Amino acid sequence: MTAPLIEAQSLRMEYRVGRGQVLRALDGVSLAVRPGEVLGLVGESGCGKSTLGRCLLRLARPTAGRVVFDGTDITALPERTLRPLRQGMQMVFQDSYASLNPRRRIGDLIAEPLRVHRDGQGRRRTAADIAARLAELMDLVGLPQAALARYPHEFSGGQRQRINIARALALSPRLVVADEPVSALDVSIQAQIVNLFMDLRDRLGLTYVFVAHDLAVVRQISTRVAVMYLGAIVELGDADTVLHRPAHPYTAALIAAVPEPVVLPDGDRAPPLRGDVPSPIAPPPGCRFHTRCPSAQDRCRTDPPALRDPGDGRQVACHFPLTGG
Amino acid sequence: MPLLAVRDLTIALPVGGRMVTIIDSVSFTLGAREILGIVGESGSGKSMTALALMGLIDAPGARITGSARFKGRELVGLPQRAFRDLRGREIAMIFQDPMTAFTPVYTVGWQIDEQIRAHGRVTRKDARARTIRLLGDMGVPDPARVADRYPHQLSGGLRQRAMIAMALSCNPSLLIADEPTTALDVTVQAQILDLLRRLRREYGSSVLLITHDMGVVAETCDRTMVLYSGIIAERGPTGAVFARPGHPYTAALLDSIPPLHGARPARLPSIPGSPPAPADRPAGCPFTPRCAYAHDACAVRPPLLPRGVQDIACVLPAEGRDLPARCATV
């Protein structure tokens, strides 16, 4: 078994929200992503999936726990020491427009990381090096070379997301964390970008952490899936295992709630989950999901379940995991 | 007589000195207690259609032509004063983001009371009683307390329930829902869709559901109308449209949704390019540049013609080249 490329160990992230209240965005999250894997992080708003993505890249500093990138503990590294490592890990955001400075040309935007960072031999890149790399990147993400001389507003949402991907790939990272990279796009464009992510992984041997709320998109791209609820992982395992035969009632409810483009007779629909996600400021005691769980028992109300393997290689945090899917 | 009969609705807005047609000759009918889905991507004109029916297009220089008869009454060209009487009472609307759709400085109860009192002589006390009953009907727990809360104090699901309660407060015959679940989490979305389906039984309202999500349409709507770049691509009973899409755009749109069940495709079938801006719409069939079946005949805009139970704006059925049926994978 290969060593993980990035690993989170008992990560906790707490925010003070005034009046002595604490919002626990991450509450003891551990996971490891091996080279070449695509880990899908799914869950509803407030589950901590985006926070986890940011902590993995040290864009946010966790309150407790460790983040290990390629064997180096980066949890407490100062920014100076972290910078060379940053080349190896990049992020793609949801809003393709907000993450591009509207007053700069695409070529400048993508070249910026190339100018800031030195190359493999510790030398500054020459203008010719940079131009060659830009041309290569345009080919990689499927944009015409002419795009380099234009401004962000001249592009559609899908093209802008390609530009963002090109910028993230400029320094040949090994790990890319993508935070909802397709959720602002129209369906027909979304498929193009999902395909691009998959092609790039095959061609460049990338490792992804793919944060998304859309289960179908996550299933399409991920090799493994982590389902999060209120700051903790409730189920983690192979994408096919978790999404075809969910063991956690929350995973099952999430899958059942996805409206599918298939017409069913009216009675064939599972009743939706009751209620809303509770506030992460005051999560329920015991199992966090018990307030909405259709199969909650007395034990679930007091005794928080730990992640454990029900016997098929996945991990699930439930006292009464579903069997047989 | 249908509740709503729209014929050749055309909306043009001045953009950079010339008139650009946003919606081009859209026609459809909506029967009593029916849920009609209007699907399309951004820029397809689906929200513009809804705003026109509400008389809420107030861009200077907008030109609306065609006809939209609601209970036999013509809406196109109706003066604002008469529209105001219909709005909220006969035709109500719910919006995408319930956070920004409520005025932040009043309680949700106050805002629902306001609508009730705007359309009838109702005392403050009676209005509040009705508000609380409506909130309860929408599945809001502890409705009296929720009525006294400000929008930001409620969860997204509760806000949207309150928004629906407000829309239904005067028993409208037509409810227009513009992307009502897009801003919500998927489990809450399921609850709201459930609620919308129940409304027709309990309130007898017809619903015009506007969305970009084919899944939402499949789960909710009796009939479906697919818009592409301001033009109807296809319309028909939802079951038929999803089982045998007649327009290549509908078929491609359905194909590009990653499946949640069954085998994972190695690549998602995607539609190349992106939808044209209304000002750059091709003269013929607007889908031609992105269509796998494009050929010479597509240079002339095809009319919407019946094919079985569907109406399809494509030359393929007339050429005897129907698209293959989709196998429903569950």
Next chain:
Amino acid sequence: MAMAILRRLGQTLFVLVGISVLVFLVFFATPGADPTARIAGRNASPQTVARVRVEYGFDRPLPVQYIRMMEKLFVTRDLTSYVNRGEKVVPEVFQAAPVTVSLVTGAAVIWVLASVAMGTLAAALRGGWVDRGLMMLGLVGISIPVFWLGQVANLLTQSRYHDSWLFSWVPGLGYVPFMQDPLGWFRALVIPWFTLAVLFIGIYSRVLRADLVAVRGEDFMRTARAKGLSPARVLLFHGLRTSMITFVSLFGLDFAQLVGGGALLTEVVFGLQGVGRLTYQALGNLDLPLIMATVMYSAVFVVIANAVVDMLYLLLDPRVRDGRA
């Protein structure tokens, strides 16, 4: 809520102490200037100088001097201006304050009413000639210097047309205390009120119109219209009510700085012995005790007004009440 108010009061106190220290250091601890000589005044006898030195503790360390000064200002209130023949300065400020408060409050009532009416009307009839006319008028109001307007008003009402039926009721320049003669108070101030208000009517009506036009595009305004409310109700209950939040913060600042002495020009032109004029005279004579007193008075006022605006926020915006915005 009570906690928030207490915390706010603590902050207010902290700011006041900070300002007093700063002012004290600027005027009394500037190297090369002997405050004793300044306070004693030009050509003071050696006995006076010696008395001043002992009285203010200028022969002792700075902190003692500061505390002595604050004591004289706030506790014994016997800070004396030798420049001004032994006048006690605190009563002087207290005499001037009602004049300024009367002037500014009256003007504020006028400018708030007029600007709300003008701004709302212009926004309602956006794009029409009424809108354009009102906004042009606002611009004219902003452009007219207040001292010129005051002089012209005086010229017309005090000399040229004073004997005509139109302005014969206008009393001579100066202030009439409200308690002595309410009608006389009103007569004496009504022209200064309008003169001072003109600038602010211009600014506020333009700001409010811009705000109302911007708020028209908000989702909740569309909802309000979709509810079938009348345009007037939509504009007043939903638009104006929301715009009031910015309006109030602007108002709080302007009101405070005017009461704190910013109405100087109006006071001078109309012969009103207010705080602005007092400060001006104090600065002209380098009357240190009086400067200290007026600056502290105006600081107290600005800080208190700010605290009041914050309280108003709590009333106006429920989001602030919950500490969300």
